[in-house]
Amino acid sequence: MRPPLLFLNSDARILDGIRRGDESALEALYAAHRRPITALVMRNNGTLDDAADVLQDALVILWERVRSGRYEHTAAIGTFLYATARNIWLRHLARSRREIPADLQQHDVPHGDPSPLEALESDEDLSAVHAALDALGDPCRALLVLFYWEEASMDEAARTLGFANAATAKSKKYQCKEQLKRLLRSSRDGHEHG
Amino acid sequence: MSTADQNHIPPELLEEAACGHLAPERHAAVEAHCAVCPQCRAAYDMELRIARGTRSWARAALKARIAARVGSPRSTPIPWTQIVAAAAVVLVIAGTGIVYQWLRVSPEPSATTVISAGSADSLIAPDAAPVARELADARTKETAPPPITLKGAVAEEQSAGQAKRESETFALAPAAAPDARDEAPTPVPETPQAADPLPKNAASEFIVWGNIIGADETKDKAVRTLEIFAGEAAVETRGAQMQGARKTGTQISTRFTVDQEVILGMYRRDADSRPGQIPARVSRAGDTVRIVLLLDSLLPDDVIRAATVLTFPPDSLQIRVPGKVIGIRTPTGFLP
Known part of the structure; x- marks a missing residue:
């Protein structure tokens, strides 16, 4: 399979695609910006897999910002992705106590200690919520994702998921959250008694 | 309802606080209340867990979809x-x-x-x-890629093996793959420096010159072992597998048909690095097989090991081993 054409998508077109929820826009971005980010990571103690991982993370961040209206298009998307990827990788290096190369030390290097927020968002805690969401399944999970991640209104959620109206969606959200809380509590109890 | 109940923060307000939708002063008020109200603190913590955990789940799900789209093997984010x-x-x-x-x-x-x-x-x-x-x-x-030349031990090794290889000529056996049989051979430039018959795409192509250094012919396939160099490092390897076969050990199956897409395997120098599949194209230029790798990066430490399976129309093509690496150039500037 040939790689996607790289230069046919302007930033505006890409951003428009993301706003419309078209994930193929990310695929084009991945192809277009893979090289400099791969070089960045591989020059700095990373592997090809690391580079792919970092770029995917940067794309998710871009997607999130654009979809939430918090993306300021003052720089080219490539600049945003490159800067994001570099910071992700710097932080990863700091966390894993790997050597931070000299050419990256000219920039502010993040320390590796967890902040209070990160301590709260421990991997274990997030994993528990992930597992509970997996157990919850759709449409509850989709509804919660729409509400918490996409920051959709109940009107939008109702339209997206086919509920009768916003009130129905709101009622369903309440039920879904209660179910999720029960799953989380039972998971915690299971750990404590296990 | 008790007085204590009436003083608790409504769930909707906790939810808004957890989502970050409150004005700073209201948010601070929620935090202040939770500091002295264990019941509200517990409820607020649960809201935070759900809000952050759901966003985290959604990000991970999107990332997995991106990885699936681009064919990335990474699974440990x-x-x-x-x-x-x-x-x-x-x-x-x-x-x-x-x-x-x-x-x-x-x-x-x-x-x-x-x-x-x-x-x-x-x-x-x-x-x-x-x-x-x-x-x-x-x-x-x-x-504006810098020119790349081979140096040191690699060049010396090439020179030592040159005399033996230069005179070798491989007559390729009939093709095994039906699609290969139907393919006409591609016009060949006069010299390796002649006009590039392949589409140029400076963003994704590395042009690598390599040698065929071994042959293993059977009735229905012709296998060539290829060595390709990246930067100053080079490792020679060989393999002989039918097209479509899987990688075993350090061998990687590849499929060569002239001017068709080819899959090569690439190893980085570190032993535990996993090989990735690299789309590439190959053509014949004079007496040298030219490989165009569609890579996203190529670094001096990269070592590309390829075992090739060449399938050509019967009696239509011969490849003479030139015995030396002509050079490597890359449009990326990643190489020194």
Whole structure:
């Protein structure tokens, strides 16, 4: 399979695609910006897999910002992705106590200690919520994702998921959250008694 | 309802606080109340867990979909707590008003949205100009690649093996694959330096010269072992597998048909690095097989090991082993 054409998508077109929820826009971005980010990571103690991982993370961040209206298009998307990827990788290096190369030390290097927020968002805690969401399944999970991640209104959620109206969606959200809380509590109890 | 119940924060307000939708003063009031009300604290913590956990799940799901789209094998992600903090830095950078669009300075500063509390401050960079310049440098190098030459032990090794190889001529056996039988051989340039018969795509192609250094012919297939060099490092290997076969050990199956897409395997120098599949194209240029790898990066330490299975129309093509590596060039500027 040939790689996607790289230069046919302007930033505006890409951003428009993301706003419309078209994930193929990310695929084009991945192809277009893979090289400099791969070089960045591989020059700095990373592997090809690391580079792919970092770029995917940067794309998710871009997607999130654009979809939430918090993306300021003052720089080219490539600049945003490159800067994001570099910071992700710097932080990863700091966390894993790997050597931070000299050419990256000219920039502010993040320390590796967890902040209070990160301590709260421990991997274990997030994993528990992930597992509970997996157990919850759709449409509850989709509804919660729409509400918490996409920051959709109940009107939008109702339209997206086919509920009768916003009130129905709101009622369903309440039920879904209660179910999720029960799953989380039972998971915690299971750990404590296990 | 007791007095205590009436003093608890309504669930809707806790939810808004957990989502970050409250004004700072109201948010502070919620936090202050939770500091002295264990029941509200517990409810608020649960709201925070759900809000953050759901966002984290959604990010991971999107990332998995991206990986599936681009065919990435990675399955052990960097924790999102690190990533969100790193993203905050970028948004702060964007707010400095010094962000470049490639090399062009943005005329107006933009508003800043810090998306994550806590560690974000520790990641703030003074301005984004170095980022833009760094990226622009990389892009500039892409358009003006430095010439690459082989040096040191590799060149010496090549020279030593040259005399033996130069006179070898391989007559290829009839093709095994029906699609290969139907393919006409591609016109061959007079010399390796002749016009490139392959589509140029400076963003994704590395042009690598290599040698065929071994042959293993059977009734229905012709196998050639190829050595390809990247930068100053080179390792020679060989393999002989039917097209479509899987990688075993250090051998990688590849499929060669002239001017058809080819899959090569690439290893990095470190032993535990996993091989990746690299789309490539191959053509014959004089007496040298030319491989065009569609890579995204190529570094001096990269070692490409390829075992090739060549299938050509019967009696239509011969390849003479030239016995030396002609050179390697790359449009990326990653090589020294």
